[in-house]
């Protein structure tokens with residue numbers, strides 16, 4: 128069991144009546160609402176182009192909502208919020224720094240002293256299973272190891288909200304499954320709120336407490352699936368259980384339905400929006 132002192136905990140993330148479009152043309156969200164519980168692991172899936180990364184950028188405060196609010200602990204989110212951590216699909220590591228120096232980077236930017244930041248970085252470096260590779264340059268690490276450095280770098284900031292955008296998408300299936308288990312072990316220890324975006328239905332089911340299926344823009348949430356899979360999850364048992372297959376079937380159908388609704392051009396999107404407005408005024 129983790130010691131209480133290791134536990135960072137998570138905080139409530141809320142999205143209220145969020146509207147967002149790119150330059151007023153392509154409307155992505157029209158009145159999105161989402162409430163993520165403290166310490167919850169929320170998976171977000173949806174077909175390519177449905178607005179997953181846009182959502183993450185809004186949650187990270189990189190984009191401003193046109194209307195509505197995104198709040199953490201009841202306060203509007205700002206990109207410089209120290210409670211936020213991000214892990215993107217492609218590790219954005221500095222090739223001229225060693226692996227551990229990459230993990231220390233954000234702490235150095237925060238002005239943390241050398242001894243303290245090395246100790247903190249080493250702690251998370253060990254937690255992701257990289258002991259012994261501290262002095263390696265990034266080019267000498269495998270893709271999976273680079274993604275571990277990326278994860279350790281985000282964790283070292285001790286965020287209470289961890290935003291992850293297809294972080295293991297570029298890894299092979301076996302490494303991805305190992306990383307899924309590592310992530311769950313770390314989350315179990317630290318207890319942050321996690322929002323995890325993925326294309327992969329199995330990955331979403333394996334990791335999450337709830338799974339949010341996004342519609343095509345500007346549809347918002349198509350379905351919210353509450354998972355009753357017991358924890359701790361265990362690859363061979365969890366992935367082959369009946370419940371897992373039940374969720375998988377249901378999500379495959381959801382994704383097929385969302386994909387089939389796909390508008391193919393801006394004209395079609397405009398048409399759908401006009402139709403929606405007419406229906407609402409009826």
Ligand SMILES: Nc1ncnc2c1ncn2[C@@H]1O[C@H](COP(=O)(O)OP(=O)(O)OP(=O)(O)O)[C@@H](O)[C@H]1O
Pocket residue numbers: 149153155173174175176177178179180181182326344
């Ligand atoms: N900076 C931008 N300017 C204009 N349109 C954008 C911009 N970024 C994304 N889009 C459009 O917004 C829509 C949603 O994009 P987004 O990147 O959020 O999708 P996604 O669900 O993350 O897709 P993927 O699974 O392929 O990563 C797409 O139609 C995309 O073309």
Ligand SMILES: [Mg+2]
Pocket residue numbers: 179180181
């Ligand atoms: Mg994306």
